[in-house]
Each structure stands twice: as structure tokens, then as C-alpha cells.
Amino acid sequence: MALGWTGYLIVAVLVLTTLAFVAARARASATVGGDVRLLHSLPNYYGYNAAMFTAVPALGVMVIWLLAQPMMIENSVFKLIPDRVVGEGSSRALVMSDVRRVAEGLDIAVERGALTEEEADTIRTDEQDVRSILGGVGVALGSNVEPEVLQAAQQYRSKSEIGTFWMVLVVGAMALVGGAAAIFVTNGDFRARNTVERGALGLLMLAASLAILTTIGIVLSMLFESINFFRLHPWTDFFFGGSWAPNFRGDSDLSILPLLWGTLYISFIALLVAVPIGLFAAIYLSEYAGPKVRSAAKPLLEILAGIPTIVYGLFALLTVGPALVSVFGRGDDGLLGVEWMSGATAVLTAGLVMGIMLIPFVSSLSDDIINAVPQAMRDGSFGLGATHSETIRQVVLPAALPGIVGAVLLAASRAIGETMIVVLGAGAIAKFSLNPLEAMTTITTRIVSQLTGDTDFASPETLVAFALGLTLFVLTLGLNVLALYIVRKYREQYE
Incomplete structure (x- = not known):
């Protein structure tokens, strides 16, 4: 009503x-x-x-x-x-x-x-x-x-x-x-025009203030709930404990370290996939591809950025995971004859699919950065007798390197905050392991798990989600700040 x-x-x-x-x-x-x-x-x-x-x-x-x-x-x-x-x-x-x-x-x-x-x-x-x-x-x-x-x-x-x-x-x-x-x-x-323009300026300032205040509100909401969590659970166990075992009946082990390890491990594999492919794609599009090829290839590549992450998660669960199992798992059924992978959910599954998702982030940003290098530098290199590939390796890429590093760090922060691919592709086991064929979990997955269903927001098992969220926010914010610092400090200014 x-x-x-x-x-x-x-x-x-x-x-x-x-x-x-x-x-x-x-x-x-x-x-x-x-x-x-x-x-x-x-x-x-x-x-x-x-x-x-x-x-x-x-x-x-x-x-x-x-x-x-x-x-x-x-x-x-x-x-x-x-x-x-x-x-x-x-x-x-x-x-x-x-x-x-x-x-x-x-x-x-x-x-x-x-x-x-x-x-x-x-x-x-x-x-x-x-x-x-x-x-x-x-x-x-x-x-x-x-x-x-x-x-x-x-x-x-x-x-x-x-x-x-x-x-x-x-x-x-x-x-x-x-x-x-x-x-x-x-x-x-x-003076109606003056009044309207002042009003429009005020609305623009209000919109900018709302965006800033919303960010501050999100941080404060996580901060206050995290303080409530640390009143109920020792901070030493959260930051320095070795296991993650929530138990709503009490005596929970709520350490972030196993979750942080899984998050960084999956993100590392994703970057191993996304950075080379994305960078090579950017070099090809900016240095080798003709106008017609570029106008068709770049939009097709950037379509990957518009695919919902739940679709990537289903792709990991139904296609990539079973494909990896057929190679590495189930004994005689596996291509290698050794059971290295017991299920479709694994670090490698989520890392590969997440890397595919990150390719347009790396390629698009790197392409814009490479195109910003002045043509005069390329012409000077050609005039000194360098080949096209030598010019790219010794002139273009060094000039664009700070921006490329910033793009990689931004892609890393995007990978760290990913949820659906990890939920469907990586599993839900919090542990320390170097084996990429085992199931693990990440911080974002545990946040979803702890806040799903009928939850009591007075228990540390639920409030830990806010501490995890605040830690994740600080981690991604640090990566973004580092990326901006590198770009601003080492970038070259061209006329």
C-alpha cells in the first residue's frame, strides 16, 4: 500500500x-x-x-x-x-x-x-x-x-x-x-540562468558527495561490525591462527590465513593465464593488426568483460573442471593414468577460468597504454635500423611498462574480489596446500557462506564475515593505491 x-x-x-x-x-x-x-x-x-x-x-x-x-x-x-x-x-x-x-x-x-x-x-x-x-x-x-x-x-x-x-x-x-x-x-x-546553473552545480556536488559518503558508510559499517567480532573472538587467532573451522556451537577456529592463501593462490594462477595472453593480444592489436582487424578483434575480445561471472562459474563447473579431471584424475580413467585430481572443483579450475575473465582487463588497459607511446619513438627506432620486433621489445614496452604494471595490479585486485567463479569452481575447503589440483576456498566464498541462511548477528561465526570483508577491502585498496603510485611515479610524459 x-x-x-x-x-x-x-x-x-x-x-x-x-x-x-x-x-x-x-x-x-x-x-x-x-x-x-x-x-x-x-x-x-x-x-x-x-x-x-x-x-x-x-x-x-x-x-x-x-x-x-x-x-x-x-x-x-x-x-x-x-x-x-x-x-x-x-x-x-x-x-x-x-x-x-x-x-x-x-x-x-x-x-x-x-x-x-x-x-x-x-x-x-x-x-x-x-x-x-x-x-x-x-x-x-x-x-x-x-x-x-x-x-x-x-x-x-x-x-x-x-x-x-x-x-x-x-x-x-x-x-x-x-x-x-x-x-x-x-x-x-x-537571473534565472544563474540560479539554475548554481542549482545544477549543487546537484553535481551532491552526487559526488553521495558517492564519497557511500564509500565511507560501507567502510564504517564493516569497521563497527568487525570491532564487535574482535570483542567476541581473539584477534590473534584471526590473523595468526592456522585453521578455519566455524562452529556455531562455540569453540570456532576463525583464522583468515588459510582463506588468504587460497585467495592469493587462485589469483596467482589467474594472472599467469591473463597477463601473457592479454599482453600479447594488446601488442598484436596495437602494433601488428590492421585497422579492419583491430576494429573487429578488440570488441570481440572485450565481450569477455561483459559476461556475468555466474556464467564463468558454470563454465568452470561443467566444462573446465571435468576436462581437467579427464586428464589428471580418477586413476585409469584419466589421460595420465594417475589420480591426481579427485573432483572437478580445484584451484586450477577456478584459476584458469578467472584468468580467461581477466584477459580483457589486461588487454584493453595495456592496449590503451601502448597506443599512448608516441609514434616518433617508433620512427626513431626504425631510423636507427631496429626491426619491428626490436622496437617493440626495446622501446615501446619499456616506455609503457609502468602503465602495464598498473593494469596487472588492477586485474589482481579484480581477481582477489571474485566470488562466483570460486564458489562453483574452487570448492569450499580452507587449507594450506601447494597442489593446484586440490579444492580450496577464498575469503569471498567464506563471506557468502557465513552470511547465508538464518544467521545470528550476535555470534562471532557470523560477524567474522565483516572482518573478512574489511581485510579484503584493505587488501584490494592497497593494490589499487600501489598501481596508481607506480603509474604516476614512473610514467613518461609525452607531448
Whole structure:
């Protein structure tokens, strides 16, 4: 219901914005007797000014309201739930999930006529089977509805409806007042263009600030949860322990070192595949290929970058893994006659497929860097009697080397953060091993595993995912900073 009102409100604001644009433009023209040459700004700027003051404040308040209202309502409703309900193997997140599901079910039941508004607000579990009523309108519940959860859901509905009513009222009033004020100040001497340009600049600054604030928010959210984890689990075991064995019953070994080893090992194999192929492809496209070949080959190569990683993961699981098993595994069935590989999931499987995925990253960046080397350097080398290959080896590649190293480091950070290929291709065993034909796991895979299913965000076995995420963030950030440092310090400046 709230979503429906939100949609209607957005449409209403857009309609008011259009009307304000037309009205302000007409008023500006009318104030100068229809001679637009007497206006300070072009007529459209007066319309843009009115549209800006109508839409931007109203929609901005609506976005903030929609973000803040659910959190405020949940904090208010959660206080109504007794500790008995929360303490029976559940958590706040799980209980509030049930509350929201029941509240949405009551809304659907009212919309479909299964309940009246009065019945939805007064129904009790001892009067009717709420679970069967909600199931009849397509809302699936995993267990019976507790009386306290039902009452909290009814309060959730009530507070949401009140909040939505006030949101519609406030946002609508702001759109009307903003549009009316902008139309009222419109006249021939009003500097509408200056106001619109300042408003556009403010919106651009807001967009840039939101991107920065989002990054800061992500880091802080991981940092605070990581601090909670280290309060429950010793940091020495996390950073210096030798095993990974989470146990939700307690006594867990939660060391990052086996996961970090698997992450770096798989990434190393991926770079062994991607760097030579990608670099050779870049050299061919930039130094040997003709315009027609280049215009066809480069887009085809970069298609690899647009393939979803889940597709790469399926390719690893269904094609590359069985192919490796046919060569290295299952005794007499293997091509080599020795059982070196017991299953399709292995470090080599994930590394090969991830390397294929990284080829366009290395080739595209390296191609742009090689093309940035001035043609005059090549011509000078040719004039001294060097061959084409000698020019590439001794002139072009040394000049482009800092940028190529930066491209490789960026590809390495991309490999370290990969998830789906590792989930489907590498396995889920955390251990130290040099054998690339054995299954291992990575940091990203364990993050997914620890946060999958019904989790208790008060246990170290769940909170460890945030510590892993923060460590991974620091690792990839370090690689990116190193890449930028190398490129900026050692790159050559050409005119």
C-alpha cells in the first residue's frame, strides 16, 4: 500500500513540476509583453528554475523519508516484542523479518477482500488462524504466528500508514510551495540562468558527495561490525591462527590465513593465464593488426568483460573442471593414468577460468597504454635500423611498462574480489596446500557462506564475515593505491 502511495506521489510531483515549468515560462514572457529579448535569461531557464524548486526539495525529502521511516518504525515496534520471543534462538533481524512479512500479508489480505481494515487491526491469533488466512492470499509463513508478532505487525501497519500519510502531505506541500514561490519571483529581471546553473552545480556536488559518503558508510559499517567480532573472538587467532573451522556451537577456529592463501593462490594462477595472453593480444592489436582487424578483434575480445561471472562459474563447473579431471584424475580413467585430481572443483579450475575473465582487463588497459607511446619513438627506432620486433621489445614496452604494471595490479585486485567463479569452481575447503589440483576456498566464498541462511548477528561465526570483508577491502585498496603510485611515479610524459 505504501509503495502504491509513493508511486502516486512521484507522479503528482512530476505533474506539478511540468505545470510549474509551463507557468513560469509563460509568466516570464508575460512580464515583458511577449518580447523575450527583454528577458535576462532564455525563457526555458525560468521554467527550469520553477521545475527545480518544485521537484528537487520535494523528491529529496521523500527519499530521506523513505529511508528513515522503516528504521524508526522498526525501532519503535521492536520495543513491543518481549524478550521471550527474541530469546528463543532468534535474533532481532529474524523477528522483524517475521513482523514485516505478517504486516505485508495483512495488507494483501485487505486488498483482496479476505479481511477488512478493522479485522486486520483487531484480529488475534486465538480468534482465527492467521497463518491460514495469510496463506490463502499467497503469503507463506514458516511457522505459526506468535501473538506478540501479530500485534507488532499490526502496529507496524498502523505506523506505516500514518507515516505515509504525513509523507504525502509534507512532500505535496513542499512541491506546491516551491513551485508557487518560483513562479511568484519570476519576472524579466530575474537571473534565472544563474540560479539554475548554481542549482545544477549543487546537484553535481551532491552526487559526488553521495558517492564519497557511500564509500565511507560501507567502510564504517564493516569497521563497527568487525570491532564487535574482535570483542567476541581473539584477534590473534584471526590473523595468526592456522585453521578455519566455524562452529556455531562455540569453540570456532576463525583464522583468515588459510582463506588468504587460497585467495592469493587462485589469483596467482589467474594472472599467469591473463597477463601473457592479454599482453600479447594488446601488442598484436596495437602494433601488428590492421585497422579492419583491430576494429573487429578488440570488441570481440572485450565481450569477455561483459559476461556475468555466474556464467564463468558454470563454465568452470561443467566444462573446465571435468576436462581437467579427464586428464589428471580418477586413476585409469584419466589421460595420465594417475589420480591426481579427485573432483572437478580445484584451484586450477577456478584459476584458469578467472584468468580467461581477466584477459580483457589486461588487454584493453595495456592496449590503451601502448597506443599512448608516441609514434616518433617508433620512427626513431626504425631510423636507427631496429626491426619491428626490436622496437617493440626495446622501446615501446619499456616506455609503457609502468602503465602495464598498473593494469596487472588492477586485474589482481579484480581477481582477489571474485566470488562466483570460486564458489562453483574452487570448492569450499580452507587449507594450506601447494597442489593446484586440490579444492580450496577464498575469503569471498567464506563471506557468502557465513552470511547465508538464518544467521545470528550476535555470534562471532557470523560477524567474522565483516572482518573478512574489511581485510579484503584493505587488501584490494592497497593494490589499487600501489598501481596508481607506480603509474604516476614512473610514467613518461609525452607531448
